[in-house]
Amino acid sequence: MPVDPPSPTEMRAQLTELLQAHQALTERLRQGQASFQRIARSVWRVQEEERSRFARELHDGVGHNLTAMLHLIKEALAALPDEPRCRHARDELVHAQSIGDATLHDTRALSRLLRPQILDDLGLEPALRWLARSFSETHGIDTHLDYHEPPVGIDADRSTLVFRLVQEALANTAKHASARHVAIAFDGRGERASLRVRDDGNGCDVEAALARGRHGGSSGLGGMRDRARLFGGSLQFESTPGAGFGMSVSFPLSDASPGASP
Amino acid sequence: MIRLLIADDHTVLRECLVAMLRESGDCVVVGEAGDGISAVEQALALQPDIAVIDISMPRLSGIDVVRRLTEELPRTKVLVLTMHEEDEYAVQMVRAGASGYLVKNTATHELLNAIRTIAAGGVYFGPYATKILASQLKHPQPEDPYGALSDREREVLHLVVDGLTIKEIASKLGISAKAAENRRSRVLAKLGVRNSAELVRYAVRKRIVD
Numbered sequence: 001m002p003v004d005p006p007s008p009t010e011m012r013a014q015l016t017e018l019l020q021a022h023q024a025l026t027e028r029l030r031q032g033q034a035s036f037q038r039i040a041r042s043v044w045r046v047q048e049e050e051r052s053r054f055a056r057e058l059h060d061g062v063g064h065n066l067t068a069m070l071h072l073i074k075e076a077l078a079a080l081p082d083e084p085r086c087r088h089a090r091d092e093l094v095h096a097q098s099i100g101d102a103t104l105h106d107t108r109a110l111s112r113l114l115r116p117q118i119l120d121d122l123g124l125e126p127a128l129r130w131l132a133r134s135f136s137e138t139h140g141i142d143t144h145l146d147y148h149e150p151p152v153g154i155d156a157d158r159s160t161l162v163f164r165l166v167q168e169a170l171a172n173t174a175k176h177a178s179a180r181h182v183a184i185a186f187d188g189r190g191e192r193a194s195l196r197v198r199d200d201g202n203g204c205d206v207e208a209a210l211a212r213g214r215h216g217g218s219s220g221l222g223g224m225r226d227r228a229r230l231f232g233g234s235l236q237f238e239s240t241p242g243a244g245f246g247m248s249v250s251f252p253l254s255d256a257s258p259g260a261s262p
Numbered sequence: 263m264i265r266l267l268i269a270d271d272h273t274v275l276r277e278c279l280v281a282m283l284r285e286s287g288d289c290v291v292v293g294e295a296g297d298g299i300s301a302v303e304q305a306l307a308l309q310p311d312i313a314v315i316d317i318s319m320p321r322l323s324g325i326d327v328v329r330r331l332t333e334e335l336p337r338t339k340v341l342v343l344t345m346h347e348e349d350e351y352a353v354q355m356v357r358a359g360a361s362g363y364l365v366k367n368t369a370t371h372e373l374l375n376a377i378r379t380i381a382a383g384g385v386y387f388g389p390y391a392t393k394i395l396a397s398q399l400k401h402p403q404p405e406d407p408y409g410a411l412s413d414r415e416r417e418v419l420h421l422v423v424d425g426l427t428i429k430e431i432a433s434k435l436g437i438s439a440k441a442a443e444n445r446r447s448r449v450l451a452k453l454g455v456r457n458s459a460e461l462v463r464y465a466v467r468k469r470i471v472d
Contacts (some may be wrong), residue, residue, distance in 0.1 A: 067367050
């Protein structure tokens with residue numbers, strides 16, 4: 001027996017039902033994404049906090065003990081009479097002093113590698129200035145920073161985001177580029193903050209590098225993009241082999257700002 | 263005698279310092295503090311000539327201690343003694359009002375030098391900080407009152423920032439102490455600052471303008 005076609009009223013009811021189901025699904029998806037973003041951010045934040053704690057412990061704890069030890073060695077050296085029978089003791093103390101100096105130097109370097117305290121103590125701009133200056137000194141690559149502070153300030157998570165992105169971009173430049181100049185520009189004056197890092201080195205095939213990342217190879221570039229996305233940001237790489245490498249990021253300065261993506 | 267307050271949360275190091283200062287002959291440690299809040303409290307109570315302040319301290323960070331002391335106790339000068347060798351810290355501390363900045367593993371005699379220079383009304387920055395402060399002085403803003411200084415006044419300005427006392431400036435320039443003092447006063451007046459520490463802060467501030 002043929003089934004009667006649904007009446008327009010029935011069809012309308014079914015359509016409404018379908019639409020509602022679709023809306024509910026979209027809403028669940030949105031909530032799922034938001035909660036994923038929250039969880040991913042808090043994992044990332046915990047990791048940074050751990051690094052910060054270790055860095056501080058190394059710098060302030062171990063570093064201070066070493067400094068105190070070096071002071072004591074200096075005092076002992078000053079107290080030793082300048083006589084031949086003390087020569088051996090003097091040599092040993094001088095040796096201990098040079099080991100102490102080297103260990104202090106390494107401890108500081110290790111602490112900065114984990115997370116430079118300057119970021120927590122002084123904020124993003126001094127941290128970027130330090131990063132640019134020390135990068136330039138270490139690698140002999142002329143590094144310029146142009147910084148415009150957001151009028152509303154920038155929170156700790158986003159400061160870390162910018163700092164880590166610049167750090168990663170500079171590490172790439174040092175590793176692959178044979179560049180002579182790097183320009184870093186951060187501008188927080190607009191609705192969305194923008195960050196650009198550009199070098200004049202060899203450049204690379206961005207698609208190939210991203211594809212390597214997806215297949216479990218070096219995932220520096222993909223990781224940078226993922227981090228920017230956690231804050232509703234978008235990140236582009238611009239490069240052609242032989243013509244430098246550039247990265248530009250834009251992200252909203254707060255979760256509620258109009259530029260924030262859902 | 264120069265009356266000192268030492269604020270550092272690291273006890274071993276603080277004791278080293280106190281012992282060393284006790285032997286100096288012209289310094290007396292009137293108070294010790296192990297955190298930022300107690301550093302401020304003790305400074306207010308004891309009004310030392312110089313407060314030697316560490317940057318990383320519990321309860322109130324060194325930079326906030328420096329700010330509060332500068333505001334509330336203008337006659338107590340602040341010498342920052344820290345593990346941080348990055349120039350950027352020195353710049354921030356000068357902005358906050360410090361008269362001196364030294365890294366902790368510098369030699370004892372340099373610390374004493376710093377204390378004596380600051381007690382005599384000067385400022386003292388280690389080689390690192392001096393370099394960056396001076397480099398900031400070389401790039402003044404065009405609309406700045408710096409442009410109104412004569413070459414001789416600029417010379418005095420740079421020497422003050424380098425940490426020289428009036429007497430040292432006079433002998434370096436081959437002029438009398440009175441003439442050097444007059445020149446310094448003109449610099450202060452033209453730039454609208456009150457003393458050497460403010461002069462250094464002014465020097466640092468100019469870079470922020472750009």
